[in-house]
Amino acid sequence: SGLEYTKFLKIPKMKALGVEVDELEICVHALPANMPAKGLLGLNFLKKFDIRFNFPESMIEIEDKR
Numbered sequence: 381s382g383l384e385y386t387k388f389l390k391i392p393k394m395k396a397l398g399v400e401v402d403e404l405e406i407c408v409h410a411l412p413a414n415m416p417a418k419g420l421l422g423l424n425f426l427k428k429f430d431i432r433f434n435f436p437e438s439m440i441e442i443e444d445k446r
Contacts, residue, residue: 384409394425397442401425 386409394404404425411417430443 396421396425397440399429399442399444401428 386407388405388407390403390405392403394401394406407422411419428444428446430445432441433439434441
């Protein structure tokens with residue numbers, strides 16, 4: 381835990397989990413080297429969709445209701 385300085389950028393398009401968002405503001409910073417993820421999706425992306433997490437089956441269901 382600590383203080384991290386980051387940059388925010390607006391990108392024209394972001395596609396993840398089979399869905400797209402246009403004109404998305406993103407935060408750019410390095411993740412710890414030992415982290416198994418390549419990136420993180422923020423709520424500004426996820427809140428645009430109806431999402432269900434099924435942890436016992438390791439599934440994410442995402443529906444675009446826009």
